[in-house]
Amino acid sequence: MFVIGDRIVYPMHGAGIVETIEKIKLLGEVMNYYVMRIEYKDMKVKIPVKKADDLNVRSLSTLEAIKNAFMEASAKEFESYPNWNTRYRVNIEKIKDGRVENLTEVISMLYALDREKGLSTGEKQLLNNSKEILASEIKMIENIEFGEAMKIVNEFIG
Numbered sequence: 001m002f003v004i005g006d007r008i009v010y011p012m013h014g015a016g017i018v019e020t021i022e023k024i025k026l027l028g029e030v031m032n033y034y035v036m037r038i039e040y041k042d043m044k045v046k047i048p049v050k051k052a053d054d055l056n057v058r059s060l061s062t063l064e065a066i067k068n069a070f071m072e073a074s075a076k077e078f079e080s081y082p083n084w085n086t087r088y089r090v091n092i093e094k095i096k097d098g099r100v101e102n103l104t105e106v107i108s109m110l111y112a113l114d115r116e117k118g119l120s121t122g123e124k125q126l127l128n129n130s131k132e133i134l135a136s137e138i139k140m141i142e143n144i145e146f147g148e149a150m151k152i153v154n155e156f157i158g
Helices: 063-075 084-097 100-116 121-142 146-157
Strands: 007-010 014-026 029-038 043-048
Touching: 007 029, 007 121, 014 043, 014 121, 063 100, 063 121, 063 146, 084 100, 084 121, 100 121, 100 146, 121 146
Parallel strands: none
Antiparallel strands: 007 014, 014 029, 029 043
């Protein structure tokens, strides 16, 4: 369980800070929600405390772990998919998984594909979103500006 002030990652949205824990009544049931501020998007999200594990919400990683994950991803041979649609769905599931290793794998694979033959519009957006999610985490780990964190992501990629 997280507490107010914890810095966490919500896989499809990025890293942020638990500002409060609210009780919200929804459909007759009162549940606790983490209210998380995601600074780089200037938004707040509410995450049901009971579902945080199922949603793969986690504590921040380390810069060293992210760097190592990129090194592993760059050495990996990526699976070939029959079409971009299948690849897109597989990549979304990897991002939802919440693990840094999967996120860096998605970024590395899409970056390599983009350089090799180009990406569909949806995959370009997925690549950009994935990089932003990771940069938001690096921003919080290193206590730097988002632009600087994005530069670090781009350095890790290639």
